Amino acid sequence: MVTIEERLRVEEFLFKEARLADESRYSEWEALAEDDMHYWVPAEAGQDPDDGRISILNDNRTRLATRIRQLNTGVRHAQVPPSRMCRIISNVEIETIADGEYFVRSNVVLYEYRIQADKKMEVWPARVEHKLRMRDGEMKMFSKHIHLLNSEGPVRGLSFII
Amino acid sequence: MLDNSRPSEGIRFEELILDDRVHSTLYTDSEVFEAEMDSIFRNGWVFICHDSEIPKAGDFVRRNVGRDPVFAVRGRDGEISVIVNRCAHRGNIICQEERGNAKAFVCQYHGWAYDTKGGLVDVPYPAGFKGDFSCHGLERLAKVDSYQGFVFASFNPTVPSLGDHLGRATELIDRAVEMSPVGRINLSGGWVRHQLNCNWKMLPENDTDGYHVNFVHPSFAQAIRSNYDEAVLQDEESLKSEAKDWGNGHTELNFSPSYSRPLEWFGCAEDRYPSYSKALREAYGQEKGDKILLDGPPHAVIFPNLFLGEMNIVRFEPVAPGVCLHIHTPMYLEGVDDDVNQRILRQSEGALGPTAFLLADDSVIAERTQLALAGKGGWLDLSRGAEREVTDDNGVVVGHLTDETSNRGFWRHYKQVMQGPDQSSPTAAAAAA
Numbered sequence: 001m002v003t004i005e006e007r008l009r010v011e012e013f014l015f016k017e018a019r020l021a022d023e024s025r026y027s028e029w030e031a032l033a034e035d036d037m038h039y040w041v042p043a044e045a046g047q048d049p050d051d052g053r054i055s056i057l058n059d060n061r062t063r064l065a066t067r068i069r070q071l072n073t074g075v076r077h078a079q080v081p082p083s084r085m086c087r088i089i090s091n092v093e094i095e096t097i098a099d100g101e102y103f104v105r106s107n108v109v110l111y112e113y114r115i116q117a118d119k120k121m122e123v124w125p126a127r128v129e130h131k132l133r134m135r136d137g138e139m140k141m142f143s144k145h146i147h148l149l150n151s152e153g154p155v156r157g158l159s160f161i162i
Numbered sequence: 163m164l165d166n167s168r169p170s171e172g173i174r175f176e177e178l179i180l181d182d183r184v185h186s187t188l189y190t191d192s193e194v195f196e197a198e199m200d201s202i203f204r205n206g207w208v209f210i211c212h213d214s215e216i217p218k219a220g221d222f223v224r225r226n227v228g229r230d231p232v233f234a235v236r237g238r239d240g241e242i243s244v245i246v247n248r249c250a251h252r253g254n255i256i257c258q259e260e261r262g263n264a265k266a267f268v269c270q271y272h273g274w275a276y277d278t279k280g281g282l283v284d285v286p287y288p289a290g291f292k293g294d295f296s297c298h299g300l301e302r303l304a305k306v307d308s309y310q311g312f313v314f315a316s317f318n319p320t321v322p323s324l325g326d327h328l329g330r331a332t333e334l335i336d337r338a339v340e341m342s343p344v345g346r347i348n349l350s351g352g353w354v355r356h357q358l359n360c361n362w363k364m365l366p367e368n369d370t371d372g373y374h375v376n377f378v379h380p381s382f383a384q385a386i387r388s389n390y391d392e393a394v395l396q397d398e399e400s401l402k403s404e405a406k407d408w409g410n411g412h413t414e415l416n417f418s419p420s421y422s423r424p425l426e427w428f429g430c431a432e433d434r435y436p437s438y439s440k441a442l443r444e445a446y447g448q449e450k451g452d453k454i455l456l457d458g459p460p461h462a463v464i465f466p467n468l469f470l471g472e473m474n475i476v477r478f479e480p481v482a483p484g485v486c487l488h489i490h491t492p493m494y495l496e497g498v499d500d501d502v503n504q505r506i507l508r509q510s511e512g513a514l515g516p517t518a519f520l521l522a523d524d525s526v527i528a529e530r531t532q533l534a535l536a537g538k539g540g541w542l543d544l545s546r547g548a549e550r551e552v553t554d555d556n557g558v559v560v561g562h563l564t565d566e567t568s569n570r571g572f573w574r575h576y577k578q579v580m581q582g583p584d585q586s587s588p589t590a591a592a593a594a595a
């Protein structure tokens with residue numbers, strides 16, 4: 001069981017992380033990620049990240065930095081202008097992994113208005129798992145796994161921060 | 163009323179496809195799309211799967227041929243059948259799993275059971291079944307053949323041989339499998355299905371378009387140093403890569419002339435994978451081993467739906483005139499250390515699919531193009547570099563990387579296929595006149 005205080009800090013983190021992603025504030029979002037960050041969108045339900053099966057996205061910290069660098073060039077066509085987004089987070093469940101480290105499950109529905117292409121609305125429901133840690137009084141993430149309900153596809157272009 | 167057997171009769175392809183331009187209705191018109199499903203995807207050869215996806219008896223994978231659902235299954239005799247995924251009784255899906263292993267396929271509607279060749283073997287409540295088992299099997303694609311483990315099939319019993327269809331392009335497939343020291347690839351990595359809201363023909367066109375890279379992918383070039391810096395991102399005079407038309411709609415971007423050191427195509431130094439380099443030289447001899455290490459894998463489209471995308475294998479799937487799928491898997495190599503295949507996997511995730519550094523941008527451009535072609539449409543130009551391309555000794559047309567040699571090759575073959583044999587042969591044309 002986590003305390004009310006811990007729960008508030010975790011939820012506060014989730015909301016802030018979601019807002020920075022929604023608003024395509026790439027560098028501010030990246031600053032929430034630890035050096036051992038694993039950012040992952042599997043392509044199959046029940047997939048193991050190390051089983052040799054392909055993922056939709058499978059970033060370690062270095063590749064995530066490259067991804068953010070690419071978005072920050074301003075000429076990443078798939079996000080010029082950035083998708084307009086709004087994600088709703090619910091069903092937040094928190095477990096303690098170690099002192100100051102949390103495993104957090106949530107359900108997320110992301111609405112994406114594809115303003116740079118066909119101007120249609122795309123909906124991305126997902127079960128999301130975060131691993132968070134308190135470091136120097138600040139909450140950071142060292143893992144974010146996004147299990148899209150439609151991971152086996154077909155999947156539309158997904159060039160924003162999910 | 164259109165004659166069902168020849169849906170393309172009403173479409174004048176010779177007026178829509180000229181040597182130097184094509185009309186946009188070819189990307190938007192539903193009659194054109196229906197005609198393609200018949201002339202290209204039912205009457206011609208279509209890539210289905212690779213041997214290594216279904217290695218054991220009873221192994222199967224589901225696929226679509228055009229829009230027709232099928233599954234490929236290996237029989238007890240080791241032969242692969244490609245079977246329409248539709249029960250011969252009342253049409254239910256027979257093979258429900260995407261992949262797996264089965265001794266028999268039992269329909270979940272009324273329980274008819276079929277063997278791995280599609281033959282009917284059991285009918286529940288048999289007293290009421292007055293048919294002949296041998297007449298109620300699943301529909302099988304008339305032709306199945308393979309080259310280097312790449313399995314192709316056709317609904318058309320009189321389709322010319324796979325060898326005729328591949329022609330010289332077997333060389334491209336050879337180059338892909340020879341990236342492995344034992345000459346075998348392994349497609350066991352699973353597929354990512356990326357949907358683009360554009361016409362399917364934009365996939366083979368864009369995948370062998372060497373002209374767009376500077377403009378669609380500047381963010382990639384700025385964010386990452388890669389082998390493409392040398393292969394595609396130089397100025398017009400310094401570019402050594404080539405666009406090629408291999409005939410029969412098979413096309414290539416040949417990056418090899420741009421590479422000056424072994425494994426440059428793999429984005430690393432030669433000593434990064436010493437046992438891989440050594441194994442290639444041992445397997446193919448010093449000279450050919452050196453050449454493989456220097457040239458790297460092919461970047462080529464096999465008409466109509468297979469892309470040998472360097473260390474990836476891609477299938478194109480048409481869904482509707484304005485919707486298609488780009489479906490990719492890493493091209494794992496047999497006979498190499500795990501770390502080589504690990505790199506192949508990570509590069510595959512980086513280059514292709516919905517989140518990729520490259521394809522996500524290609525897809526947004528393709529979708530915008532599709533939007534621009536709405537309504538009455540107009541002409542799309544294909545003329546670039548027609549005057550400076552040359553035909554080499556093997557009959558392959560070679561152009562500057564940025565020239566439309568590859569896309570002209572695609573359309574030349576497409577036109578021939580869509581017009582059908584009756585209209586392209588001079589005697590039939592004379593008879594019609």
Ligand code: FES
Nearest residue numbers: 249251252269272
């Ligand atoms: S539909 Fe398959 S058994 Fe009836």
Ligand SMILES: [Fe+2]
Nearest residue numbers: 375378520524
């Ligand atoms: Fe591209």
